[in-house]
Amino acid sequence: MNILVCISKTPDTTSKISFKNNDTEFNAEGITFILNPYDEWYALVRALELVESGGGKVTVLNMGDATNDMIIRKALALGAHEAVRIDGDPADAFTVADNIAAYCKTQMPDAIFLGKETIDFNGSEVGPMLAELLDIPFISYVNHLEQSNGSTQLTREIEGGTETCEVAGPFVLSAAKGLAEQRIPNMKGIMMAKTKPLQVIPALSGTARVTASRFTLPPAKSGVRLVSPDNMDELVRLLHEEAKVI
Amino acid sequence: MSVLVYIESPEGKIKKSGHEVATYAAKTAQILGTEAIGLLIGQAENAAQLGEYGLGRILQIHPSENPDFDAKSWAKLISEVALAQNASVVILTHSANGKSMAGRIAVRLEAGCISGASSLPDPGTSFAVSKSVFSGKAKVNYQIQTSTKVISLMGNTLQPEKTGGPGTVEVLDKKLDTPSVKVVSRQTSTGIVPLPEAELVVSAGRGLKGPENWGIIEDLAQSLGATTACSRPVADSGWRPHHEHVGQTGVAIRPNLYIAAGISGAIQHLAGVNNSKVIVVINKDPEAPFFKAADFGVIGDAFEVVPRLTAAIRKFKQG
Ligand SMILES: Cc1cc2nc3c(=O)[nH]c(=O)nc-3n(C[C@H](O)[C@H](O)[C@H](O)COP(=O)(O)OP(=O)(O)OC[C@H]3O[C@@H](n4cnc5c(N)ncnc54)[C@H](O)[C@@H]3O)c2cc1C
Numbered sequence: 001m002n003i004l005v006c007i008s009k010t011p012d013t014t015s016k017i018s019f020k021n022n023d024t025e026f027n028a029e030g031i032t033f034i035l036n037p038y039d040e041w042y043a044l045v046r047a048l049e050l051v052e053s054g055g056g057k058v059t060v061l062n063m064g065d066a067t068n069d070m071i072i073r074k075a076l077a078l079g080a081h082e083a084v085r086i087d088g089d090p091a092d093a094f095t096v097a098d099n100i101a102a103y104c105k106t107q108m109p110d111a112i113f114l115g116k117e118t119i120d121f122n123g124s125e126v127g128p129m130l131a132e133l134l135d136i137p138f139i140s141y142v143n144h145l146e147q148s149n150g151s152t153q154l155t156r157e158i159e160g161g162t163e164t165c166e167v168a169g170p171f172v173l174s175a176a177k178g179l180a181e182q183r184i185p186n187m188k189g190i191m192m193a194k195t196k197p198l199q200v201i202p203a204l205s206g207t208a209r210v211t212a213s214r215f216t217l218p219p220a221k222s223g224v225r226l227v228s229p230d231n232m233d234e235l236v237r238l239l240h241e242e243a244k245v246i
Numbered sequence: 247m248s249v250l251v252y253i254e255s256p257e258g259k260i261k262k263s264g265h266e267v268a269t270y271a272a273k274t275a276q277i278l279g280t281e282a283i284g285l286l287i288g289q290a291e292n293a294a295q296l297g298e299y300g301l302g303r304i305l306q307i308h309p310s311e312n313p314d315f316d317a318k319s320w321a322k323l324i325s326e327v328a329l330a331q332n333a334s335v336v337i338l339t340h341s342a343n344g345k346s347m348a349g350r351i352a353v354r355l356e357a358g359c360i361s362g363a364s365s366l367p368d369p370g371t372s373f374a375v376s377k378s379v380f381s382g383k384a385k386v387n388y389q390i391q392t393s394t395k396v397i398s399l400m401g402n403t404l405q406p407e408k409t410g411g412p413g414t415v416e417v418l419d420k421k422l423d424t425p426s427v428k429v430v431s432r433q434t435s436t437g438i439v440p441l442p443e444a445e446l447v448v449s450a451g452r453g454l455k456g457p458e459n460w461g462i463i464e465d466l467a468q469s470l471g472a473t474t475a476c477s478r479p480v481a482d483s484g485w486r487p488h489h490e491h492v493g494q495t496g497v498a499i500r501p502n503l504y505i506a507a508g509i510s511g512a513i514q515h516l517a518g519v520n521n522s523k524v525i526v527v528i529n530k531d532p533e534a535p536f537f538k539a540a541d542f543g544v545i546g547d548a549f550e551v552v553p554r555l556t557a558a559i560r561k562f563k564q565g
Pocket of ligand 1: 013037450451452453454476477478479480491492493494495496507508509510511512513514515518528529530531534546547548549
């Protein structure tokens with residue numbers, strides 16, 4: 001099976017977020033970037049496992065500029081066979097999906113995996129858009145996947161539970177916790193990643209449908225009100241009378 | 247022009263999140279000076295009551311069946327209705343199914359899409375909607391540049407509001423295509439409000455020392471009618487199920503009340519919970535970073551404080 005894993009670059013989870021140019025742009029200064037955890041821990045690792053046991057190859061794809069090569073090399077170090085970078089600005093979800101779809105139309109993979117969301121823009125939009133552009137099924141928030149007799153059984157998270165479904169033919173899935181266990185790249189993987197093919201292709205031209213006009217940080221809390229551990233009646237009173245949440 | 251809102255009816259029932267999107271659609275329609283139309287797919291008890299939330303018309307397809315979900319065929323059907331109703335805005339719930347369809351519908355309608363919106367649109371210069379980004383560390387105002395817009399609404403963004411009497415339900419003679427995905431089984435726990443929709447959440451971390459100690463957390467949750475959650479290492483160690491993991495790499499929540507016991511308040515944890523309206527932190531370490539993000543704090547041993555709080559709540563509820 002040939003699996004395409006779409007990966008993105010996100011600020012490290014410990015990052016303090018700030019903005020520039022009158023709060024219209026993310027301030028990347030001093031930020032360490034990582035491979036988006038959902039793409040890395042779950043989508044990529046499950047794709048690698050499937051190829052390790054059933055044959056085929058894992059291609060990772062990212063849209064962005066050359067500064068993204070470092071996260072692409074990380075995916076290669078984890079075991080992906082080859083990489084593609086679409087050289088352009090991932091301006092909004094549609095731009096990204098449109099570019100990936102154009103690439104897929106030249107070489108259609110058997111399945112496309114991506115993380116359930118990126119931890120920066122939390123969109124969950126690229127997967128369903130890509131599936132629609134390719135006119136194939138999309139299964140969201142998959143936390144378990146098995147294959148047998150040419151069909152794939154997937155379990156997806158739904159509100160308050162899970163749903164198990166079956167799909168035949170190419171599909172797009174978004175990966176959630178549980179689908180696989182995080183791997184750590186080893187020295188051999190890191191060395192091999194340097195020589196694995198990374199193809200850079202030009203982006204389509206297009207304009208973003210959605211633009212960010214202003215970012216804001218949440219208002220700082222006015223300070224904690226301490227309640228004595230011996231007086232939980234007082235806490236209940238505060239939650240009821242002042243905070244009005246119970 | 248119209249605003250079309252798809253209202254979920256899992257197992258034939260419309261939930262509070264359904265009334266939230268109906269209210270949101272009615273208000274959006276009011277802002278745009280147009281009509282809000284509700285769409286149901288499958289059975290839905292009390293469908294006509296949706297009119298009370300301000301929907302001018304309620305359309306229903308497959309009114310006596312419970313068809314299984316499939317993003318591809320459902321998104322196609324909703325898009326077709328949107329086109330037929332000349333909808334300039336399509337609204338969905340930001341749920342597992344809603345998220346699976348928003349992007350697909352946007353592609354079909356050549357629309358810009360905002361998933362997880364947390365404000366009503368500001369019609370000003372260009373349709374602007376805000377949403378939480380960086381897993382709750384910040385907010386952004388997005389502008390949609392296309393004439394048609396697709397929005398999925400984050401739970402608990404607004405309260406359902408009744409503004410009128412019941413509506414009438416028109417059954418549409420349309421059908422879902424053959425599904426592209428076959429649903430084999432569904433496992434849902436009944437009675438518990440799922441975390442993304444929960445108004446009250448009780449959460450615990452590694453300070454609870456082991457899974458055998460979760461009884462006091464469940465008791466507290468039960469006394470409030472709250473949903474339980476946990477920190478990442480707790481889920482990773484298998485003390486609690488993965489779906490309870492909140493934070494930057496877990497579920498992002500925005501309840502009215504979040505009570506955290508034995509959780510240090512690491513930046514990744516805060517990211518997923520700091521949109522909670524009120525945060526109560528119980529921790530024995532006065533230096534725990536979580537106190538900086540809390541509204542109310544109790545410095546003490548969770549094993550003593552939590553049962554006391556449960557007792558106080560029970561007393562309050564009886565009183
Ligand atoms: C890439 C990445 C992503 C991450 N994503 C997440 C995420 O999504 N969500 C998340 O939660 N974490 C996440 N983490 C982990 C995060 O950094 C913290 O390690 C984690 O949140 C700590 O969990 P904790 O507070 O339960 O445990 P600890 O940090 O061990 O804190 C335990 C707390 O309990 C207190 N305590 C101990 N005993 C008692 C007692 N008897 N009574 C009262 N208090 C007591 C202690 O004072 C301490 O503050 C992530 C980390 C990384 C690297």
